[in-house]
Amino acid sequence: MACSMYLIPSQNSTVLQGPGSIGKLPALIQSQGIQKPLVITDRVLMERNLPGSLFEAFQAIGMRYAVYDGVLPNPSIDNVEEAYALYLKNGCDAVIGFGGGSPMDCAKVVAGRVARPHLPADKLGGYFKIMFPIPKKLPRIFAVPTTSGTGAETTSAAVITDPRKNTKYTVNDFLIHPHFVVLDPELTLGLPPFFTAITAMDALSHAVEGYIGDAHCRMTDRYSEMAIRMIFENIDKVYKNGGDLAARGQMMLASYTAGMVLNRALTGYVHPFAHKIGGLYHLPHGRVIGAVMPLVFDFYGQAVHKRLAGLADVIHVSKPDRSDTEKAAAFIEAIRHFNRAYGISATIPELKEADFGEIAKSIHRECIPYPVPKIMDDKDILRLLGMLKG
Numbered sequence: 001m002a003c004s005m006y007l008i009p010s011q012n013s014t015v016l017q018g019p020g021s022i023g024k025l026p027a028l029i030q031s032q033g034i035q036k037p038l039v040i041t042d043r044v045l046m047e048r049n050l051p052g053s054l055f056e057a058f059q060a061i062g063m064r065y066a067v068y069d070g071v072l073p074n075p076s077i078d079n080v081e082e083a084y085a086l087y088l089k090n091g092c093d094a095v096i097g098f099g100g101g102s103p104m105d106c107a108k109v110v111a112g113r114v115a116r117p118h119l120p121a122d123k124l125g126g127y128f129k130i131m132f133p134i135p136k137k138l139p140r141i142f143a144v145p146t147t148s149g150t151g152a153e154t155t156s157a158a159v160i161t162d163p164r165k166n167t168k169y170t171v172n173d174f175l176i177h178p179h180f181v182v183l184d185p186e187l188t189l190g191l192p193p194f195f196t197a198i199t200a201m202d203a204l205s206h207a208v209e210g211y212i213g214d215a216h217c218r219m220t221d222r223y224s225e226m227a228i229r230m231i232f233e234n235i236d237k238v239y240k241n242g243g244d245l246a247a248r249g250q251m252m253l254a255s256y257t258a259g260m261v262l263n264r265a266l267t268g269y270v271h272p273f274a275h276k277i278g279g280l281y282h283l284p285h286g287r288v289i290g291a292v293m294p295l296v297f298d299f300y301g302q303a304v305h306k307r308l309a310g311l312a313d314v315i316h317v318s319k320p321d322r323s324d325t326e327k328a329a330a331f332i333e334a335i336r337h338f339n340r341a342y343g344i345s346a347t348i349p350e351l352k353e354a355d356f357g358e359i360a361k362s363i364h365r366e367c368i369p370y371p372v373p374k375i376m377d378d379k380d381i382l383r384l385l386g387m388l389k390g
Helices: 021-031 043-047 052-060 077-091 101-115 193-212 219-242 244-263 270-281 285-299 302-315 324-341 353-367 378-389
Strands: 004-005 014-017 037-040 064-069 094-097 138-143 158-162 167-172 178-185
Touching: 014 021, 021 052, 021 094, 021 138, 021 302, 037 101, 037 219, 037 378, 043 378, 064 077, 077 101, 077 158, 094 101, 101 138, 101 167, 138 244, 167 270, 178 193, 193 219, 193 244, 193 270, 193 302, 193 324, 219 244, 219 302, 219 324, 270 285, 270 353, 270 378, 285 302, 285 324, 302 324, 324 353, 353 378
Parallel strands: 014 178, 037 064, 037 094, 094 138, 138 178
Antiparallel strands: 004 014, 158 167
């Protein structure tokens, strides 16, 4: 697969795609008149020297850059403030989120801080706090995913954790949508099998929740079906053979496409559960998603049977002559099989009953703008939390 640059249809990001495409990024950055970008990443990736090819390409054209490598698995408001301070100290004029969703989310919020210097990271949570009034300055945002799942390279949102309050802030603003994206499957070759699986589960949730929610449209339906098909066709290949570059490329494209669905059709109850539980107990997002998703879809019941039946047909897990209810059950079982096959637990024993009330309040609050197929009350949420605890 050759490196190429193109505009994804209905997407306002310029995309470099293909093995080795990361080496083309510095020249693209230079062509934008940028003098010194800040690369935002984490220490694990630095220890593995994964950004090495990017740094070498910078050095080959004599371009200066700075690095912030302190991003945590759940990026914190402190990470944003530290990276923002480094951005100012080094006179940077662009940000590059290099890694999984955490570095990319951190980079997007740092760009928001540059545009709104009077708003600290813990004040940016909510909708359109960067866009209005129109800022005079917003740095270019470059997103370089090294996993295939978060979709952070595609979306206009970022999630930041406040560890002192055990809560997460979701920043939603069109202005933090990445301007340039690199989809280089070579960057995912070292991803361990379990993390390959849980990031794929995250991408799957974006595609399915957008498909069954009330904000879907023909375009998002097409992207959902494409992403779901690619995930189910390639997850076993990359789980068993992490060096399968073609399958890695398909998973990256599935994640990107599912992110486009998330950006337009939004999500449902799965993500509010995962955001609060993951933040409260410091658990990997995809692991929580995997446990939560089947239970939420069971709860939706007949409200989503027809839509899930369509997805069962897409991945061929049921016979064409079966009822919508039977097909929907087969699709939910396919998710449970995914969990079992790739080591994602069906329960979250870390859950504490004493926290259930706090979790329920957070879920209600986050779900207010989401086009959910069926509304949960406190009793429903507490029942699902009990099932999750096991």
